[in-house]
Amino acid sequence: MILKKIFITLLFVTTLYACSKSDDINPEENQDNFDRAEMLVNWADNIIVPSYNDFNLTTVNLISFTAAFNETTTQENLEMLRTVYKEAYLSFQNVALFEIGPAETVRFYDRLNTYPTNISEIEGLIAAGATDLSLPSTNDAQGFPAIDYMLYGVGENDVEILEFYTTHPNAEKNKAFLMALVSNINGLISNVSENWTAGYRDDFVNNNGSSAAASVDKLTNDFVFYYEKHLRAGKIGIPAGIFSNNPLPNTVEALYAKDFSKALALEALNATERFFKGQSFNTSETGPSYAGYLNFLNTIKNGEDLSSIITAQFSIAKNQLNTLDTNFINQINTNNSAMLQTYDELQRNVILLKVDMMQALSINVDYVDADGD
Amino acid sequence: MKKLFLPALFVTILFTSCSSDDDSGEAISNNVEAPATYVFERDGASTVSFSGQTTRLLMAEEILEAFKDFDNATQTSLQNMFAHVEGAADFSSEDLNNSDKSVRSKTAASKDFFGANTTEAAQIKTTFDGYISTQINEVFPNQNVAAAPGVAGQIADGSSVRYVTGKGLEMNQTFAKGLIGALMADQMLNNYLGTAVLDEADNRSNNDNAITETDKSYTTMEHKWDEAYGYLFGTSANVANPLPTIGEDDSFLNKYTGSVNDDSDFNGIAESIYNAFKLGRAAIVAKNYEVRDEQAATIRQKVSEVLAIRSVYYLQNGKTAIANGDMGGAFHDLSEAYGFVYSLRFTRNTADGMSFFSRSEVDSFLTDLMSEGANGLWDVTPATLDAISEAIAAKFSFTVAQAASAE
Structure with a gap:
């Protein structure tokens, strides 16, 4: 009788085991004693927020040098703008991996780095005098890939590129769109940066x-x-x-x-x-x-x-x-x-x-x- | 007595606890033998034909594309595609344009459900017409507007852009997923696999005596069965051996049978359906109508399950997306859910010959989904999504949790 009970139990266990394939996906609540809170503090205070701050500053430069270029459209100012563009794009690589919280809310990565960029969409936005680039369908016509096109791709050589902003019939609109691009980037990182310091940092660290x-x-x-x-x-x-x-x-x-x-x-x-x-x-x-x-x-x-x-x-x-x-x-x-x-x-x-x-x-x-x- | 009873119980437990998806692969039944693939011949010529179904699937694909063709589509052009007439240049290919087939004429048009229910059939067709007019008249004008409660427009779903009504519905999704029920499942389950069609007029005696249709290699009964098959496998890479690409061959029933089959909880369902089609067709050749009808019952049950599982899957994924604050993702999931729930009307319960879900049940699910607040999906709550999910799953042997995860 006892043997039979064991047999029954075994049979049940075997049956259950054989049918349990889909139930073992979720691991149990983590039981280890590693201090996740300490790690979150390190991430937030030593890595994420300083990275955002650095990137934010590079985008402020981007606005200044774009303004200078739009004001005085010369080869020299084009090259200086390209230099700060590269600094900003490099700095962006340090924040691109943190698509969480405020960054996720504003679709940070997609708006800053969807490539290849869409030239016909850019031309449409320029013609329309667009400055608000928050619609998701404009993801591929803004951010660094669009600036890359505007600073290197709108002519065969630098002479032609400068003409795009000087003698071109749409020169003023072209300048305005370049400014819209850098302003949008700066607006996005300012928003993300401010939200981190204004409260999200604590939410992030406390959600441990x-x-x-x-x-x-x-x-x-x-x-x-x-x-x-x-x-x-x-x-x-x-x-x-x-x-x-x-x-x-x-x-x-x-x-x-x-x-x-x-x-x-x-x-x-x-x-x-x-x-x-x-x-x-x-x-x-x-x-x-x-x-x-x-x-x-x-x-x-x-x-x-x-x-x-x-x-x-x-x-x-x-x-x-x-x-x-x-x-x-x-x-x-x-x-x-x-x-x-x-x-x-x-x-x-x-x-x-x-x-x-x-x-x-x-x-x-x-x-x-x-x-x- | 005890000794006899216990082992019997064990056996019962063993079988019932694992029976959910293991009943595929019956190759031989009552002396009817299914071939390895869906190949049937008479005097060396293939007797398999479902070109009309392939045509309608291809038409439906183009309609779906046109739903998002903001630059070119009009209400007239979309409606003409939907209700195509022979010779009109509605589609990209001459074959489709020259066809006398149309999607709309077979929407809610099964003999069993709508043969004597033309009032509801007309309502359903009008509903699909309405999806078109809403897309053109409400969504298209707001192409470059950000969606908001009560305001049609675009909204991000990850890196994708979704275009929704003021209530958060994507009309291309309600159209496509609704069509899976109203066209594909309805024609298959409630028309071609029913005895009213298979055994109509002299079909049985003609099939018994191998009397083929004029200038054709097949009997009418064989052809009807193949037409059911065509609504699932009509665009498969290899129509005789379609399982290797199941899920990849259309945007409709094939795609989502594949999706359900990829979920380990339901793995094997595609093979069950395929095997039932093969064996049922072989049964027609063998003039064994009992085996034929058993296979029709299997297909009706399994295809109904596909629609129900996918309904619950999208309702639950929409719930998760709302919890994550991802409204774009939620609207996409719930628009698919809306279409699948609409499709439940066309499921077939072999126990009573009716749909698993009455018109009023389906309508009440959709009202619950869309009417929690003034702005439809913007206002729907997790409790409502759970309640609809539970009510759907309760009619089948799967759980909400099994349907909700695709792993």
Whole structure:
């Protein structure tokens, strides 16, 4: 009889087990003792807010130099404007990975860096004298890719580009739209920056639990999403033709500036690596981070610390990226396999971050590839 | 007695607890054998034909595209596409333009449900006409306006742009997902798979005696069955062996049967439907009408489940999006939900031969969805979305939680 009861129990257990395949997706509330609050403080105070502040300043410069260029449209002022444009675009790479809270609300990334930019849409907005670029259908006609076009792409050479703002029949409207572009960027980062200091920082830090809605879980998803979609795919994979039949060199970032795509990719990769290590924006000091969290949990993969494996992979990817031409279009047209190798090295960390790290931290991936409808 | 009873109980438990999606793949039934793929021949010639269904699926795809063609579409051009007449240059291809088929004529047009219910059929057609006029007259003029409560316009859904009415509805979604019920499911479940069509007039005796249609290789009954098949697999990459690309071959029933099949809770449902189509068709060849009708019942049940599961899926995803403050995403999900819920009217309960959901039940779901406040989806609450989800799931053996996650 006892044996029979055991048998019954076993049978039930087996039955339940066999049918439970869909119920074991959600990990339990995280039970580890790592101080997530400390990590959030480090992220907010030493990395995110200082990065936003830096970027905000570069956009103030962008407005000043655009005003100067519009006032005195010369080769010299064009070059100075291009310089501050590049500074701002580089600084943006340090905030692009934080699409959370106020940034998410204003669709920060999509409005600042949707590329390739849409020239006919830009021409329509110029003709209409548009200054409000908040409609989502204008995502691909604003931000840095649109400025890139306006400063490098509106003529065959600098003489023609200057003519676009001087002797062109629409010169005044062209200037006005350039100003609208930089003003919109500045308005967006000012808004995000102010919201962080005005209260979101505290909300972010205090939301220190471990659930799908908690800050660590959400920002980790944003971080890994950024690394996978915008860095690995957007900057390297799509132009290199990973997702198409042929390479698509015209989809590189900073298409018109030409010699700038590698610098942007490197800056972005550095930003993700620093965030992984918890490194302050302004110093080389590190604080509580993913690396520390993984070490705290003593996460081992194939006999090695997972944090060391990921850190090493960041270095490998960076070294590979460094071998590329400063202009990805040249690289794709001369030796695309080096682009593909870079993609592969970046992809290795997608697996390590998205699968190994997120599992170790008991964080669910909250995004899926869009179903396209 | 005890000894006998307990093992029987175990067996019952084992089977009932795992029975949700394991009943596919019956290759042989009552001496009827299903072929490996949907290939049927007579004297060396294929007897399979569903070109009319393929045509309507392709027409529906173009209508869907035109719904968002702000620069060119007009109410007249969309309406003409919907109610195409032979020879009119409504579509991009000559084949479609020269066809005498139209989407509208087969919308809510099944023999079983609407043969003697033309009042409701006319109402349903008018509803689809209304989707077109709302898109052209309310949404199009506000193409470059930001959507707000009571104001039609555009709204971001991630990196996508959605164009909604003042109540938050995307009319291209209500049209497309509504058509999955009113055209594809209704024609399949309530027309071609019903005995009123399969056994109409001399169909049985002709099929028994292998009397084919004039100048055709198939009997009428064979053809009717194939036409049902065509509403699911009519645009498949390989129409004889369509499962490898299920989900990729149209924007309608094929796509969402694939989506449901990708959910581990329902994996195998596409194969169940495909196998039932094969076996039922083989049964017609074998003149075994009992097996044929059993397979029709399976298809009716499973396709009905696809519509119900997808309704709940989008209602629940809309709820999550609202909780995240993502109204653009919520409107997109809930517009799809609206269309799928509308489609529930065309499901088929084999127990009573009726729809799983009456007209009034469906209308009341949609009223609940759209009338919580003055501005439709802008005002809908999680409690309402849950209540509708539960009411839908209650008619089937799946749970809201199973339908809500796509993993």
